[in-house]
Amino acid sequence: MGTPHSKVLSAEQAALLIRDGSTLAVEGAGRLLLSEAICGAVERRFLATGKPSGLTLIQPCGFGDDENAGASHFAHVGLVRRVISPGWGDSPKMAGLALDNQVEAYCFPQGVVGQMIWASACKKPRVISHVGLGTFVDPRLDGGKLNAVTRDDLVEILELDGTEWLAFRVLPIDVAIIRGTTADEFGNISMEQEPAFLEPLALAQAAHNAGGLVLAEVKRLVRRGSLHPQMVKVPGILVDGLVVNPEAWQIHGEERYNPAYSGETKAPDVALAPGELSQRMVVARRAAMELAPGAVINIGFGIADGVPVVATQEAVGGEVTFTVEQGTIGGIPMRGRALAAQINPEAIIDQLSQFSFYQGGGLDLAFLSFAQVDQQGNVNVSKFGTKLPGCGGFIDISQNAKRVVFCGLFSKANTVRVEDGAVRVVSRGATSKFPARVEHVTFNGDRARQRGQPVLYVTERAVFRLAEPGVEVLEIAPGCDLERDVLAEMGFKPKISPALRQMCPSVFRPGLLGLRRTWSAPSADRPSGML
Template sequence: MHSSGHKRIDVLARHLRSSQDQSTVVQQILCEAQSDDGKVVTAEQAAALVPDNAIITVSGFVGSVHPEHVVDAVRDHFDRTAHPSNVHLYTVAAVGDGKGRGLAKLAAEGLVTKYTYGWSGLSQEFLKLAKAGKVEAWNLPLGMMAHIYRDVAAGRPGPISKIGLGTFVDPREGGGKINGPHQADAVELLTLGGEEYLWYKVPRKIDVAIIRGTTADVDGNVTFEKEAMLADCLNQAMAAHNTGGIVIVQVERVVASGSLPARLVHIPGAIVNKIVVAPLDKHQQVLSAQHDASLSGEIRAPASHIRPMPLDERRIIGHRAMLEITQPHLLINLGIGMPEGLARMVATHGRRCIPGSFPIHLTTEAGMFGGFPAGGASFGAAHNAECMVPCATMLDFYNGGGVDIACLGAAEVDAEGNVNVHSFPGRQPGCGGFIDISQAAKKVIFAGTFTAGGLKVKVDGGKLRILQEGRSSKFKAKVAGKTFAGSSANGREILYVTERAVFRLREGEGLELIEIAPGIDVERDVLAHMPCKPLMRDVKSMPAQCFQP
């Protein structure tokens, strides 16, 4: 039998073992038979192309756009052969499920020895290796990570920005180094025109970019019609191609040459080296979730499935934060966790509570304009989005002041108004887009419960009762590290919204208590849990509607 016949049989056998339907199997056989340059390969073949000592980048954002089939194959190849080894991995927002799935598959001792990331909240395995001295790690702002890829592609030395000044990524505050000061500098302080900036250094090259899309033709042109976002796949591919590296793209299906409309192609085949077709269980739209066509813009889902939140601390915080939306057509960014409650309140109560302020435009740093931001593992995506742009492009917009109101979480707050979300007892998720957003948004709301770990509250007759305090107060004498520096307020309004109290940052003076929930005793329920007493000049009651059904 001719080699082409053997090839077709191998392809048929491989795909019959997968979960793809018969039409896809036949289509793939035809496409591989037509491929002249051998771009279509197995995951195992692609994994073998990653060399030792490589600088690699893997696409993904929290739970989306993760090339799981290829990543798993790289780990399998390492387990069998001990190669690739000594890899430096760059990632914007590492995909994971908190249980070892996702990018955490590469967290094997000896495989990745250097790790530069924006957010790693669901792939804590790398940070465990860093703590044990097995991996060198650097945490940089998400926007700067996205711009690093673009600058590698463009041959520039790296982003130069005010983003990060005064925070833990400032060299004077640690330079984003996770292991300690002995590490190489990833960030340098510059003075240009008499003003301070941070220079985020780029790697000399990208040896391998492992990314994903939905459909590829046999020439390597890739579309993203079923993806929840575009992420940074294009810039990663360009960075690898322009520095002599290889680009590996995982897709759901392969089609014939010339059959993809040019307007739908996001990554051109001219810069793609290898294509890997993944079984559907290794190519989920969002890790550990079923395909939702409203996240990819294939359909518009009805909003009726969004149910009102129970009248608990999350709803109180979301409601109070929502009341800061006082004008129509504002652009708003929401962080992960507690701020997601603001989106739900907007969907269920927005027009009733603040009708004069609508319409508004909710956005995410992953690149989504409009719609209803998704939460959990789908964070960064949005149902019924109006527009989808690459992450680096959205962060350009954010860094330039495009966000009118940002609502972000808060793990620790101190008397100077500094906030820590990147590293605290029990968790080290990284800063993500927090620094980019909090330093550039026109108005910032930090949202979170007053105490953490077991807090129980009840609303009774329009008054808030604390049934059980959390084990620790979020208000500290000094935060463990600055993800937001109070010194960066620069005249902007900075609020701290909890279920029982609201504070404002007074520049040069610190926190000021401006509102207290009905039913709350200031001394017992607030000041007793704060190591430093805030300013108190004109304390009002939090709006009564926040405590109504």
């Protein structure tokens, strides 16, 4: 491997080490920590020679740039035969293979997949978890299988002390591909310029303990002993090959390097003036009214990522703590595909530890997006129509947060205007986002009711809550008619709250909401979802 005593390889040499039929675990989260040199070399080798073939690809987090990077390097018929991943939306090419029944496709919660990696390192046979019960991951529904060619059962029901659990099968890992910032000549790896750590140590331990290979891509190489031992995230005893790629992105396609994302510096505070009142911003503004001082919060991908923007505009961001499942705590979450990073984070921990906190109920509040909501309060974000985003950390978070606010536009492909402090529905949506039954259960409303978990569903036309026996309308937007603009476009008839009220008018008018004032207001003056 390279010159004697050297672990440095070219990307092409690293790709040659991967054998047919291997189980390959690859690190990455959205556009973060992509090992583009190694993964690109694996793809080029396959296209030229047909090898390696028949791989099982395990992704602890969905990764890619919506085009050709990340998991898309493996999205070729024959290169992979099975994929286990929480997220599929970052690689439409891989999602296309799954939808076309050209690859075995599993989708498990992000925290659980990380724990499967950890368990593989420990040589434990199963991960036992409550996360996923009552969702499409439950074997009584789909067992995490996304298509007809996926037949093997990788999750089962287990009863312990009279309580049901899910038991996820743990697979040995033959090859781990990880990313870092700096490596010394022995293979000790630091991550000082990365916006997240994820789980490189667990991946490396799993492959090493199975007698496999650990391939690491880094930006730079230094002399052995140069790295402070407290900076080393993966020790060199676990690393077999190093690929040096000075062009590696901090956030692929978005940011070469910004020290404020990795916590090396602090960016100046920027005052954000309230922008145009789009439908999406109206949803974010109403959702932000559920913020409470001192709350520890998760922000999900999609329309919910506007909540930190509103908090910053209202100068209350310092009164709450935003977290992202990839391991950042404090700071301001980025938007869009860069959401896995935060600017000015206060702490960055590994993803496994973050999910331990989440799964144990550490979150006070979660703002998550929705694609569909049905009459039972079930939510779908994972598979609808021809879209296959997957679940990411949604199940881990929504099932365990003390309160959840789901955010979304009321209808798809509609025309709505926000003007003169009111909502004007110009045309109806082509597809209802409130069907009688969701296509995929990513959040189970009945189980949430049994737990007594408070749940809101916020749209630009109305606010709903999870009630008994189903969804209840709490608030209606100014300018909207309940029957014409809400009920007529739903696939079921929700319960109407006897205390139905108008959504806060300031949500629909330019200017600040005055959230600090809302926090100190008498309960009768607060939005109806407030606790």
